Amino acid sequence: MNLPQAVNSVFSNYATFSTRASRSEYWYFTLFVVLAEIVLQVLDQGLNSGGVLQGLFALGTFVPQFAVAVRRMHDIGRRGRWILLGFLPVIGWIWLLILLCKPGDAGPNLYGPPPP
Secondary structure, eight states, rough: OOOHHHHHHHTTTTTTOSSOOOOHHHHHHHHHHHHHHHHHHHHHHTTOOSSSSHHHHHHHHHHHHHHHHHHHHHHOOGGGGGGGGGGGGHHHHHHHHHHSOOOOOOSSSBBBBBBO
């Protein structure tokens, strides 16, 4: 999966929490969000808008980011609640990063067949 396919897939399934998301889908979407936030921050500073564009983008991508993270947890056979580790400083962040980097289950699991 490449960057445009991942972005299209995440926005197509922006409120789907029950399936699985591949590593490439999650990380390409994360890359898209980071790059878009950088561009919007530069635009906000140039327009002297006080971060309005960046804030609107963050608000618009909150649910898709949450959904793809939950689906990523499903891909490794974990419940979506594991993303709550992000609320634990340092140790939780490191453990969550390790989980997000793990390869998904090769075959079907409780959450469905492997993503394409």
